[in-house]
Amino acid sequence: MSTEIRGPVRVRFAPSPTGFLHVGGARTAIYNDLLRQSAGGAFILRIEDTDRERSDEAMTRQIQSALAWIGTVWDEGPFLQSERLARHRERAEELLAAGKAYRCFCTQEELEAQRAEAQTQGKAFRYPRTCLCRPQDEAQTLLAAGKPFVVRLRMPGDNIRFHDIVRGAMDFPPDALDDFILLRSDGTPTYHMSVVVDDIDMRVTHVIRGEDHLSNTPKHIPLFRALGGEVPAFAHLPLILGPDKKRLSKRYGATSVEEFRNEGILPQALYNFLALLGWNPGDEREVMSRDEMIAAFSVDRLNDSPAVFDREKLWWMNGQYMARLSVEELWPHLEPFIDQAGLKNADRERLLAVLELYRTRTRTLKEMAEAVFPFFQDELVYDSAAVAKYLKDADLPADLEAL
């Protein structure tokens, strides 16, 4: 099914500031960027920092700088979800007043026991609607007594169907869903409540996010409807895997944008590489500028199967960019590595000439700066303590000495 998107779209990227921007998040941002740029409209950046314990303001800044560095452009935001809590709560209370949501006085211990019970019976746990069935006066008594409660959405009994742009027709039977929590017992909104209210208020038309949210979608759709909001179109992207075919993790090296930057990867190369991990232009082009990708972008060329992150190919891609860019063009990105290599004060003209020699011979900016280092040793002032520490066993192996 062709789902070419033309009109102005309103997309959003909504990371939670619980760590550095990882490549999976970066790729999601890139597809949002590509859709926004190709179709027109707006890209909204929203920071989902409602989990205050895990959120950190420094992380929020990191994420913004990483997004800007790889070259995504947002039109609105960043909006902090934590600043909209009152609004989320207000909308939940509307649902409560309208009878579309209800108070639940069940304790976590009770629910835990029921969950364990369902587990042993081999069934999926669903909240049994104990409090929905509770007589009105009994609920009033509990409320008056100050018993803590959560607010749950009253789910409709019909199947939830939607068309996912990358996965096609989705159909979730009602017994797979339960009356999930909108407001916690301390009155704060849950993630589900916050996202849906924000997506409505920000008039989001297309939600492009990771596959891990696919099973949240049948929860969100009834909530959109209960709140009287327009249900956006959804596109759930497959995950990025590590070499072990499991979710990409730290144990195989860098996973954050920041780390690749520090390894000397160019932002254009990372953008290009990540865009191609789950999308292709339909012809055999691979090294493509953002503008070329924008021109070629179409959501129906988004892949639906997970991709293994291949570091080797990123390095190749980066080498391609280095080979195509002049040393002058590379310089802004290269300079930090030159400084780091201790060549800050090296003769500029000679430095550029030597760098040119290594432009097609190295694959990262870091390698380039390090390769050039030996040419400037004469100009260096050695730190005597460092010499004592690192250069004391300078004897070469016999076979090397023979050379």
Place this chain on the structure above:
RNA sequence: GUCCCCAUCGUCUAGAGGCCUAGGACUCCGCCCUUUCAAGGCGGCAACGCGGGUUCGAAUCCCGCUGGGGAUACCA
């Protein structure tokens, strides 16, 4: 456990019933270019997970199996 998703070379992928002797890219291996090493050019190795259907014909459609992943929270 239950629900959901996915399945083409080692990896990224093209492929929407005949264009497929399955195409491209990374990696690896040759050769050419070159004083050297790269870059570049040319060539090679390498895949439709398995079993049933449907069809004149299936990598492409259906079912099952297997494998992998995700979700099952008063996390996001």
